[in-house]
Amino acid sequence: MSNGQELLELSPVVPVVVVDDAADAAPVARALLAGGIRVIELTLRTPAALEAIEQVASAVPGIVIGAGTVTTPEQAKQATDAGAKFLVTPGCTDRLLEAVSGTGLPFLPGAGTVSEAMRLAEQGLTAMKFFPAEPSGGVAFLKAIAGPLPRLRFCPTGGITVGSAPSYLALPTVGCVGGSWLTPKDALAAKDFDRITALAKEAAALG
């Protein structure tokens, strides 16, 4: 996997995972894999995130581990050092884009408007996260911009559910969708990894 376009092909659904306890990360990754999902995006929103990435990178080699919520150059470097194999940003600044490209990892930069998507395309980046998908116009927005921007491809994320995912995945400009619904907070709190496997199976079947 060497670029963002390949990232879009890994799985129909990229689980966006928030862990408060790094010890949960490897069991969650195994539960997702058992359900047929072979990619995980751990968000840098919690203090446990970098350790969680390290643990998945070393203990669950079968899953492709990435870091999400990368918002600063420092985080891009920390996530890379922790063993992330790809990076995802919710939006983009010039400084962040330079840092993320500088890691050499494949990445999905975030865009939420036509101009943001065009600015990324100007830099040769044609695979991006569409965030926040539902509040920004969802499927209707993506359909509308496929006319002027047919070569761009997206991982829409934000407000997507197992029910709405198929209408996104049916669009030719959508490679995969992202979502946190595979790893609900209460399932993590109860360490109900079987439930995560069941949700992963349901999501993997969308492909």
Ligand SMILES: O=C(O)C(=O)C[C@H](O)[C@H](O)COP(=O)(O)O
């Ligand atoms: O943390 C990030 O990097 C984000 O940009 C936000 C997440 O991608 C969304 O919060 C996931 O969306 P939900 O599936 O609606 O929970």
